[in-house]
Amino acid sequence: MMLVHKRIFFLCFLILGITLNTFGQDDEEKKTKKKPLVVEMDSVSEDAPTIELNPGAPDEQEVAKRKKKKKKKVFWGIKTKRAYTRTNSKGNTIFELFFILPEYEEPSKYAPVKYFYNPKEKKIEKKTVSRPEYGFPLHGTYVKIVDKDTLTTGQFYKGLLTGRWVWYGKDKEIKDKKFYYMGFPKESKIQYYDSKQTKVKEVIPIQFEEKNGIYQSFYESGRKKEVGSYKYGMKIGDWTEYYDAVDKRGRQRKKKITRHRNKNRVYDKSYSGPVVKYEWDEKGKVLIKNK
Numbered sequence: 001m002m003l004v005h006k007r008i009f010f011l012c013f014l015i016l017g018i019t020l021n022t023f024g025q026d027d028e029e030k031k032t033k034k035k036p037l038v039v040e041m042d043s044v045s046e047d048a049p050t051i052e053l054n055p056g057a058p059d060e061q062e063v064a065k066r067k068k069k070k071k072k073k074v075f076w077g078i079k080t081k082r083a084y085t086r087t088n089s090k091g092n093t094i095f096e097l098f099f100i101l102p103e104y105e106e107p108s109k110y111a112p113v114k115y116f117y118n119p120k121e122k123k124i125e126k127k128t129v130s131r132p133e134y135g136f137p138l139h140g141t142y143v144k145i146v147d148k149d150t151l152t153t154g155q156f157y158k159g160l161l162t163g164r165w166v167w168y169g170k171d172k173e174i175k176d177k178k179f180y181y182m183g184f185p186k187e188s189k190i191q192y193y194d195s196k197q198t199k200v201k202e203v204i205p206i207q208f209e210e211k212n213g214i215y216q217s218f219y220e221s222g223r224k225k226e227v228g229s230y231k232y233g234m235k236i237g238d239w240t241e242y243y244d245a246v247d248k249r250g251r252q253r254k255k256k257i258t259r260h261r262n263k264n265r266v267y268d269k270s271y272s273g274p275v276v277k278y279e280w281d282e283k284g285k286v287l288i289k290n291k
Contacts, residue, residue, distance in 0.1 A: 073099060075140040076157065083117050083136075085124060092147050096124065098156070099140030106130045107137055107159035109222060110200040111183025112214040114159045130159070157182065178207065185213050193220050205230060219244040223252055228260070235260040235274070243282055254280055256288075 073080045080099035087094045100117045107114040107130050116125040118135040125134045137159030144152035150172070154165035160183035169175035179186035187206040193199040199220060205213030211230035219225050221244055228239030241255040257278045261271055279288035 100136040
């Protein structure tokens with residue numbers, strides 16, 4: 001009987017040992033499996049590439065900001081309105097795409113030419129003086145398109161030519177390129193009456209290192225004194241001189257109109273010199289008249 005009890009006790013002890021050993025192996029396996037998992041997690045945060053649903057796509061917030069900026073139509077800190085003209089010429093459809101000031105604002109009186117958009121006529125007006133009835137000054141980028149081909153690109157600042165202007169020919173080659181600043185060729189020589197440079201005295205147009213374009217001189221009052229054009233360094237067409245006074249209609253009184261070289265025949269050897277076409281006294285009475 002005693003022998004049977006010993007055998008039963010030994011058998012129980014053996015089973016218990018096997019069970020503990022099995023549990024110990026399971027614990028070791030669990031510990032062994034957990035250690036690599038920690039290493040893998042660390043390596044993912046340091047080395048593994050992040051997964052993107054749309055790799056390379058721009059940030060949504062940045063796209064929203066860009067769209068918001070485009071909608072503002074702001075040039076040089078000034079808000080504008082989009083406008084365009086559409087005309088047909090010789091079977092070609094011509095579009096002009098540009099921006100305008102939301103309200104009339106008088107362009108600089110010193111600039112030789114001002115550009116306005118007339119909403120009633122639906123066309124761009126090119127003027128030498130400024131009046132509200134001409135429309136809204138162009139302000140911002142400008143593009144002229146003929147049958148889907150870009151013909152001209154440039155910029156306006158409050159009705160004046162400014163920045164880089166490019167004219168294109170066939171096959172999109174550049175036909176001509178000019179630079180402007182506040183309505184004048186960028187290389188122009190400008191003289192002022194005052195040190196603050198608010199009162200213009202004279203503007204000599206310079207392009208390609210010689211006189212080309214519209215010449216202007218002014219009285220200290222701001223009224224025009226003399227206006228004419230240069231081409232290849234020579235005076236062409238009619239040059240007009242003014243009195244520093246206006247008539248009953250508010251128009252500045254003219255003093256003299258002198259004819260110079262023909263703009264299409266600048267180097268004509270038969271040119272005999274300038275001719276006075278008209279001359280007036282201060283009250284507007286005609287003194288000389290040569291047609």
